[in-house]
Amino acid sequence: MQLACERSGRGTGDVKLLLATKTVPPDRIKVAFQLGENLIGENKVQELKEKYEDLSTFPHYSHFIGHLQSGKIKEVIRYVDCIQSVDRLELAEKLQRRLEYEDKSIDVFIQVNTSNEVSKFGVNPAQAVMLAEEITAFDRLNLKGLMTIGLFSSEAEQVRKCFQLLRQIQRTMLEKGYPVEELSMGMSGDLEIAIEEGATIVRVGTAVFGQRIYPDSYYWNEGK
Ligand SMILES: *Cc1c(COP(=O)(O)O)cnc(C)c1O
Numbered sequence: 001m002q003l004a005c006e007r008s009g010r011g012t013g014d015v016k017l018l019l020a021t022k023t024v025p026p027d028r029i030k031v032a033f034q035l036g037e038n039l040i041g042e043n044k045v046q047e048l049k050e051k052y053e054d055l056s057t058f059p060h061y062s063h064f065i066g067h068l069q070s071g072k073i074k075e076v077i078r079y080v081d082c083i084q085s086v087d088r089l090e091l092a093e094k095l096q097r098r099l100e101y102e103d104k105s106i107d108v109f110i111q112v113n114t115s116n117e118v119s120k121f122g123v124n125p126a127q128a129v130m131l132a133e134e135i136t137a138f139d140r141l142n143l144k145g146l147m148t149i150g151l152f153s154s155e156a157e158q159v160r161k162c163f164q165l166l167r168q169i170q171r172t173m174l175e176k177g178y179p180v181e182e183l184s185m186g187m188s189g190d191l192e193i194a195i196e197e198g199a200t201i202v203r204v205g206t207a208v209f210g211q212r213i214y215p216d217s218y219y220w221n222e223g224k
Contacts (some may be wrong), residue, residue, distance in 0.1 A: 004195035012134025020205030026054035041065035083108035099140035114162035115151035163197035
């Protein structure tokens with residue numbers, strides 16, 4: 001991260017590290033907290049719930065980065081500070097309704113499908129600005145940024161295009177007054193490219209915790 005920041009003329013403090021902690025047991029996450037990390041992301045509500053109490057002894061921020069099913073809204077808002085995967089109006093509406101009921105509010109990012117892969121969630125890039133407009137009408141949702149998963153490819157330039165597209169969408173939204181300051185993009189395999197293209201948050205699992213036993217499809221293709 002530091003090298004990529006230096007290379008692209010950015011300050012190291014400009015990019016936050018979010019630890020993607022799926023499958024990682026609380027004891028190992030706590031080691032990361034002890035070393036000064038304080039931002040984690042989980043993909044499944046069930047897993048969040050299982051680790052929540054154990055991790056609550058350490059002050060930290062928790063983001064939801066997986067596909068969110070409407071039926072899990074009630075639970076997820078109990079456990080996280082931010083939902084990075086809002087990708088459809090129906091989900092935003094239901095979040096708003098539940099948050100009103102509980103008299104709470106939450107930070108959200110819009111997830112954009114910049115790679116055009118059917119296996120990935122996220123709003124179509126052409127519809128992202130419209131979704132931002134809809135979300136800003138919901139007073140319980142604080143729109144803070146955009147999130148994407150880059151193309152899985154060994155061709156760096158193809159991956160880079162995904163991140164450039166997200167940044168382009170961000171610029172359009174900022175011009176229209178939507179406060180999407182955060183760009184959550186880049187993972188273990190492509191975080192340098194993401195930082196070069198303006199990421200403010202990189203989401204890293206494998207490079208910190210080692211290989212997972214579950215394939216990513218277990219987390220990403222749910223319901224598709
Ligand atoms: C697992 C995951 C990551 C981190 O992936 P690594 O390749 O292990 O760094 C980032 N973002 C999302 C949405 C994930 O599910």
